[in-house]
Amino acid sequence: MEVRGAGKAYLSAGSTVNALADMTLALRAGELTGIVGPSGSGKTTFLMIAGLLEPPSTGAVLFRGQPIADARTRLNSLRDFRRTHVGFIFQKANLIPFLTAVENVQIALEINDVRPKAARAKARDLLARFGLEQRENNYPTQLSGGEQQRVSIARALANDPVLLLADEPTAALDGARGRQVMQEFRKLADERQVAVCVVTHDPRWSDIFDRIVEMSDGRMTTVRPGGAPTAPVEL
Numbered sequence: 001m002e003v004r005g006a007g008k009a010y011l012s013a014g015s016t017v018n019a020l021a022d023m024t025l026a027l028r029a030g031e032l033t034g035i036v037g038p039s040g041s042g043k044t045t046f047l048m049i050a051g052l053l054e055p056p057s058t059g060a061v062l063f064r065g066q067p068i069a070d071a072r073t074r075l076n077s078l079r080d081f082r083r084t085h086v087g088f089i090f091q092k093a094n095l096i097p098f099l100t101a102v103e104n105v106q107i108a109l110e111i112n113d114v115r116p117k118a119a120r121a122k123a124r125d126l127l128a129r130f131g132l133e134q135r136e137n138n139y140p141t142q143l144s145g146g147e148q149q150r151v152s153i154a155r156a157l158a159n160d161p162v163l164l165l166a167d168e169p170t171a172a173l174d175g176a177r178g179r180q181v182m183q184e185f186r187k188l189a190d191e192r193q194v195a196v197c198v199v200t201h202d203p204r205w206s207d208i209f210d211r212i213v214e215m216s217d218g219r220m221t222t223v224r225p226g227g228a229p230t231a232p233v234e235l
Contacts, residue, residue, distance in 0.1 A: 001163050002026040003050050006059035013217040021218045027163060030096060030193040032186055032208060034200055034226065037215035043199040044167055050197065051165045052078045056111035078114065083112060086163035089169045093148035094142040101151045102127060108158040126154035129184065145172040153181060166198045169202045182208045
């Protein structure tokens with residue numbers, strides 16, 4: 001997937017806010033990319049455009065070299081593409097409150113016509129990968145914030161996406177669980193050639209990334225290789 005020359009402008013209180021300006025970045029198969037920068041730098045806006053959840057105001061999104069979205073695209077027309085190619089992990093878990101943990105993952109499979117028995121088995125396997133095998137029959141209100149986030153990660157992986165986008169996926173997790181999730185992303189890139197892009201404020205994951213993109217004021221300022229982990233910044 002490539003976002004090419006993308007800009008995004010919003011109207012706010014009668015004035016135009018440029019959330020993203022002339023952003024070009026290819027998310028390549030088998031590569032784990034980290035995006036860092038201060039709040040309001042355009043990180044989430046970039047993910048929303050790359051994940052086909054918002055159209056760019058300028059520029060385009062390409063898949064395997066072919067344009068699939070620009071300012072004129074009706075995003076409803078991309079629903080099937082998103083459902084079968086893209087996994088998205090939001091800052092908030094956004095679980096369906098009246099479904100159990102396993103049902104929240106299972107429904108993502110059944111929407112893509114996976115039979116219920118097979119969908120249930122795969123959902124259980126995914127939850128077990130994130131240490132939730134004892135919590136699969138709990139409802140979201142019975143789960144901690146970190147557990148809810150792990151369910152949402154399992155759900156995003158349910159349909160074997162070729163592109164996985166994650167917005168602060170470890171923010172609600174402790175250090176050990178956070179590293180487990182990041183290592184799972186690393187494995188997806190290495191073993192399944194998934195293109196993975198993670199927005200994070202946590203410098204401890206620097207060693208896991210292939211490259212780190214720094215953003216500021218809606219622009220990409222620096223691209224550098226991943227490096228040794230550092231301690232989290234004290235605020």
